Amino acid sequence: MPEFWVNMGPQHPMTHGLWNMRVKVDGETITDAEPEIGYLHRGYEKIMEVREFEKNVVLTDRLCYVSSITWSHVYCLAVGRMMGVEVPERGQWLRVVSLELQRVASHLMWLASYGPDLGLLTGLLWALRERELFLDLIQLMSGMRMNQNYPRIGGVRNDVPENFDAMCRRSIEHFLGKLKGYEKLFHESKIFLMRTQGVGKISAANAIDWGVTGPNLRACGLNVDLRRLDPYETYEEVDFEPQVWRGADGGDSYARFVCRFNELRESCGIILQAFEKMPKTGAYRTKAPRRAEGEGFARTEDSRGEALFYVVGDGDDRPYRVKIRSPVFSTMAATPILLRGNKLADVVAILGSVDVCVGEMDK
């Protein structure tokens, strides 16, 4: 039977957004693949050039709608470095708390979509139920469930309400109890293991070469976490364990699942530590200048990998050039390697484990 191309997308439940994965099949086996992206391109880098530095925070929130704070934070960090703005210590700690709350919410959204990808609808219901806890916390912090507009150049928008740490503790305690059930649901499901183990493999050398970052890189057994390797905010003072695949045979869908899943617990630990270590009172924001000249960049460990903003100013009150480095955009280039040699029915199981967010990929 001759080989032929199958379009998985742009309208396909697997895509979790709008993009197209073209796969070339020989019978059931994938011989080649080619992602087609750009359906959600909104011209972010262009429209940010005509808006003031402060106004762009609203835009960067919309880069990834399930992980807004991490994106507006990396933008604020890059612009702050260009302007030479120092964030007060309490502001840095509040940023850490908001980032980790957002990371848990984002990973739970991924878990909620990965379950149904494999026919495990309970995963969707459970993960979304627990995500509400964290969305409530984020709402208490910033006033919004989505697109929070919370980080600011030089700090954060507002302080947290009274007793916020107690509320976080209570929610996290409840959540950590629930995680045991999750582990039973996923790790002890024979079907789940059969569909993920040994599927969608990428070697560590290829992952580095193609620019794969974040949990997908750590699933190959490489201990790389920018919160440790290139610390920003107050991550230096936090004690946590980057989640790296320790087994012999990593880089498959299951390893990616395990690394992401275990990050949920680590992030909760970081939040609890932050409340112990942060100063109880003090400034959370400094005033940033309106105009800036020069260049600055920042890279952070986003929920999906290495997020980088490169901002150039020419002395005006708006950026001259903004470049967004999206982790998913780079990982997408490596997806043909993940897919080759697998069966057509496993495409969903593989791409679900990569955690695609089309908003940041297409910019």
Place this chain on the structure above:
Amino acid sequence: MSAATAPTAGYANRPVAGIEEEIYAQLVARFKDRLAWARVVRPRVVAIAIDRAHLIEVCTYLKEALAFEHLSCITAIDWKDHFESVYHVSNWHNGCIVQVTARIPYDDPRIASVVPLWHAADYHEREAWDLMGIVYDGHPKLERILLPKDFQFHPLRKDFAQEVDRQYISRRKLKGGK
């Protein structure tokens, strides 16, 4: 196409103190007269500027000799009289990142592709060509990636105008007023 270098087993995942001075000294010693400027920006960040003719030489040195295995990002900038292609190259061993700025003349927007060194450059160079119109010589597939294939322009160039002032039409204007 280069064979991917075998990763050194086990990264420490800890930044090395003073690494930026070391990398800076090595780069200056090696490419003394070919650097337009070089400076240490902040801990773990070094920035250098070169002409486009020396790009492959500098990048090969960074990858092969200094073990900068990860290409983070490629940015193209339109400065109206010239272009710049900015490479953020990162080292997973010590957390250092080097920013290489290559200058490109305006009337001949071409530069060598670094895909033979890092496959990660593939999509970033395609994007830079798509949005800024810089040709990366030697790229295996330099096609539009984010914009439709029949799009005629390179919208991130500064001469591609966008409406700066009002982005809506007021009701009064719709009724024929000013």
